[in-house]
Amino acid sequence: MDGVRCPGLHMLGGIKPRVSRRQRLKINSIIRSEDTNMDLLPNHRTPLFLALVLGLSLSTVGCNESADKASDTKVSQGEVVATVNGEPITSVDLKEYGGARPDPSQVQNQEALLDELITQTVIYQDALRQNLDKDPEVLKELEQLRTRVLVSAAVRKAMEDAPITDEALRAEYDNLKDRMVAPEYKASHILVAEEEQARKLIEQLNQGADFAQLAREHSTDSSAQNGGDLGWFNPQQMVPPFSQALAQLEKGSHSKEPVRTQFGWHVIKLEDSRQSEPPAFEEIKGRLEQMLKQRQIGDYIQAVKDKADISIKGEGDAPAVEKSEDTTAEESASADEEKTEDSSTK
Numbered sequence: 001m002d003g004v005r006c007p008g009l010h011m012l013g014g015i016k017p018r019v020s021r022r023q024r025l026k027i028n029s030i031i032r033s034e035d036t037n038m039d040l041l042p043n044h045r046t047p048l049f050l051a052l053v054l055g056l057s058l059s060t061v062g063c064n065e066s067a068d069k070a071s072d073t074k075v076s077q078g079e080v081v082a083t084v085n086g087e088p089i090t091s092v093d094l095k096e097y098g099g100a101r102p103d104p105s106q107v108q109n110q111e112a113l114l115d116e117l118i119t120q121t122v123i124y125q126d127a128l129r130q131n132l133d134k135d136p137e138v139l140k141e142l143e144q145l146r147t148r149v150l151v152s153a154a155v156r157k158a159m160e161d162a163p164i165t166d167e168a169l170r171a172e173y174d175n176l177k178d179r180m181v182a183p184e185y186k187a188s189h190i191l192v193a194e195e196e197q198a199r200k201l202i203e204q205l206n207q208g209a210d211f212a213q214l215a216r217e218h219s220t221d222s223s224a225q226n227g228g229d230l231g232w233f234n235p236q237q238m239v240p241p242f243s244q245a246l247a248q249l250e251k252g253s254h255s256k257e258p259v260r261t262q263f264g265w266h267v268i269k270l271e272d273s274r275q276s277e278p279p280a281f282e283e284i285k286g287r288l289e290q291m292l293k294q295r296q297i298g299d300y301i302q303a304v305k306d307k308a309d310i311s312i313k314g315e316g317d318a319p320a321v322e323k324s325e326d327t328t329a330e331e332s333a334s335a336d337e338e339k340t341e342d343s344s345t346k
Contacts (some may be wrong), residue, residue, distance in 0.1 A: 078090035078091035078092035078093070078095075079091045081094060081114060082114060082117075082118055084118055084121045084122055084125065085122075085125055087121065087125070089114070089117060089118065089121065093117065094110065094113060094114055094117060097113065097116070097117045097120075098113050155297055155300065158296070158297070158300040159293060159296055159297065159300075162296065164289055164292050164293065164296070168292060169281075169285055169288050169289060169292065170281060172288050172291070172292060173281050173284070173285075173288060176288075177278040178278070180278040180279060180284075181275045181276050181277070181278050182234055182236075182275070182276045183234070183235060183273060183274075183275060183276070184232050184233065184234055184235075184273065184274050184275070184276045185232070185233060185235060185246055185270060185271075185272070185273050186230075186231065186232050186233075186270075186271040186272040186273070187230050187233075187246055187268060187269060187270050187271055188211060188212065188215060188223070188227060188228035188229050188230060188268075188269045188271060189215070189219070189221065189223070189228050189230060189242075189266045189267060189268045189269070190211070190214055190215045190218055190219040190221075190224075190228050190266065190267040191219050191220050191221040191263060191264050191265070191266055192218060192219065192220060192264060192265050192267075193220065193264050193265070194265065195258050195260070195265050197218070197265070198258035198265040198266070198267055199258060201214055201218060201267050202254070202255070202256065202257075202258065202267055205254050205267070211227070211228065211254060211269050212227025212228060212229070213227070214228075214267075215227050215228030216228075220264065221263075228269070229271075232274075234276065235247065239261045239262065239263075241259055241260060241261045242259060242261055242266060242268065245259040245266075245268055246268055246270060249268065249269075249270040250270065251270055251271070251272060251273060252269075252270070252271070253269070253270060254267060254268060254269040254270075255267055255268045255269075
């Protein structure tokens, strides 16, 4: 079946495949388009805002909290595993530090993790020694970080106060599942190197020749041994000229003109067609949950803004103000996203 499928896409002839990558992309597109609250923020960049308010790592939050606490008032539990200039580091501290990493699974061993935490504590203590916690610029950064942490906490609390139930997820699934289907075809083909040979084969088919027999005798594709049978497939898994020609055929008919692709010349027969089954609920439950969370956050943001007394100087300049705010959010979010790039691509 090499001479028809897009590179890197493989099927088991006659066996219905799992949801293809393209179908997953279609499902994601449907889910995104269904999120009607995406326009609550400037330039429709709600996901960017989510990255800003929810993308803070717990380690960053921990640093902020540490800035507000003296070591002699530190409340911690667990066995003391190290001390740094008299300040204890406990097993609980170590566990929380490891869990605060963007990808906790990347923690290789406890010794390396403890060394990291000791290093952070030493540098933190040195910063206090230099009175950097009283530096105006540092205080400004800490205040900005404090604002971001509180914004993130408020959004999380809004989500915790109205948890997304399985009933809500299933209702959303029922609403979307009919749009997640795609056409599938069962087809056969004969692949040859020359157009003239393909035309002669079409003439034989027009006179009643058996398609499978001709495929076995003349096709250069690996499907020849199966009479040219390609099994069931999504048309997007085939090269475009092949799919486009197939879509024009009626069940049981063959192409009346040779179809040219980068693999050669095809004679195609449509055996049958059907609509694919939508993905199972459990298969896309996670993506549905993310969609509902974004919608929930959008509702919360809009509700808070509706209650607020907001005035923008110069209504004609409002778009420029919005653009500036959004750009700032994008820059901040990008910084957070860079920290978690490795874990998010796994």
